[in-house]
Amino acid sequence: xxxxxxxxxxxxxxxxxxxxxxxxxxxxxxVREAPIEGKAVILRLMLMPGALLLWPLLILGRKS
Amino acid sequence: MxxxxxxxxxxxxxxxxxxxxxxxxAVYLGTFTAxxxxxxxxxxxxLIMRALGTCAIVLLHIILAIGPLARLSxxxxxxxxxxxxxxxxxxxxxxAHAALAxxxxxxxxxxxxxxxxxxxxxxxxVPIEFPFESLGLAALLILGVMxxxxxxxxxxxxxxxxxxxxxMGVYAAYxxxxxxxxxxxxxxxxxGGLLIALTLGAVSLTALHIGAILKGRKxxxxxxxxxxxxxxxxxxxxxxxRAITLTPKSGERIAVFRYEKGISAIVGxxxxxxxxxxxxCILGGLVxxxxxxxxxxxxxGAAPPPFEDRVQTHEVKLEDGTIWVRSTPDPLGTTRPxxxxxx
Numbered sequence: 001x002x003x004x005x006x007x008x009x010x011x012x013x014x015x016x017x018x019x020x021x022x023x024x025x026x027x028x029x030x031v032r033e034a035p036i037e038g039k040a041v042i043l044r045l046m047l048m049p050g051a052l053l054l055w056p057l058l059i060l061g062r063k064s
Numbered sequence: 065m066x067x068x069x070x071x072x073x074x075x076x077x078x079x080x081x082x083x084x085x086x087x088x089x090a091v092y093l094g095t096f097t098a099x100x101x102x103x104x105x106x107x108x109x110x111l112i113m114r115a116l117g118t119c120a121i122v123l124l125h126i127i128l129a130i131g132p133l134a135r136l137s138x139x140x141x142x143x144x145x146x147x148x149x150x151x152x153x154x155x156x157x158x159x160a161h162a163a164l165a166x167x168x169x170x171x172x173x174x175x176x177x178x179x180x181x182x183x184x185x186x187x188x189x190v191p192i193e194f195p196f197e198s199l200g201l202a203a204l205l206i207l208g209v210m211x212x213x214x215x216x217x218x219x220x221x222x223x224x225x226x227x228x229x230x231x232m233g234v235y236a237a238y239x240x241x242x243x244x245x246x247x248x249x250x251x252x253x254x255x256g257g258l259l260i261a262l263t264l265g266a267v268s269l270t271a272l273h274i275g276a277i278l279k280g281r282k283x284x285x286x287x288x289x290x291x292x293x294x295x296x297x298x299x300x301x302x303x304x305x306r307a308i309t310l311t312p313k314s315g316e317r318i319a320v321f322r323y324e325k326g327i328s329a330i331v332g333x334x335x336x337x338x339x340x341x342x343x344x345c346i347l348g349g350l351v352x353x354x355x356x357x358x359x360x361x362x363x364x365g366a367a368p369p370p371f372e373d374r375v376q377t378h379e380v381k382l383e384d385g386t387i388w389v390r391s392t393p394d395p396l397g398t399t400r401p402x403x404x405x406x407x
Contacts, residue, residue: 009176050215
């Protein structure tokens, strides 16, 4: 059981780490909606958790 | 709305709503902890943890009750306007509860806290040893995704159907939390008080949802009409600045408003999150959605500038004192001047 739990925990950790890197890119450069361009620092920070959690969806969305 | 995204579209009502919410939470957490300390019920850290956990459960019950209650009574509708802030606060309180629990119960062992909580010391087959924290973590993940995507940016980015599907996850989170608390209670709280409160909460929520569904179906049956032109009754049967809802055999519901200019009809489904426009009202000459306050001109279906959202209009005529509404909506962007009526 512990092995499975460890794999899940490490999986979550890797997912979160990739998500963090993607989220940083997303809120600084990736967001293309005009109103987000420029400053709006608070709004960009608010978008970070969503990008971190849903990075696979956002990547797939970019391809389609 | 679609023209520009800002961090939070504050207004007086939202500020008051949030202040009352935060004050109520502070009072609850303070009272729970103070009473526990006075009774020497447990370590203060454990008391704060329990206060946060029970607070999150109570908030989740309120969130889930607001929707059906607003359908059953117009007086609850103002609570719908800011329900997203309610959800974000609930997720943050749940996160604080989880962080404290992980540190307190799993932070000093030889294995990492997440592995420990998921099942390092438990047994999924034996109920009394079930690692109930895993259910709490799963619920927290769902609530976290919902809170993180609560901004309108995500609604636009993910599309309304995907966004809505994600946010229906609140019911899965609720079920997981019920399991989390029930199994945790079975292991640590022999009084059973929490379990009884939880059961009452679940039964009440179920009854409220069933009541709201039945009321909606009754209204649909009463207004379900066929034919190209549908009667909406006499003008004086519609309260001023309010609407009645017509349900055609096919297509979306229609909201028929009576206001200062006369009678107008638009599609009864908000373009934002499919809110029931027919349950909204006219504010400043504009149809206002009861869910999030999105507004539309009743004659054009367009949101006021600089917003760009639109809903379709319906043709309206008045014959022998009866309002008639064409069941087929106009093409998007069609203007239908209000049909004047004597006030």
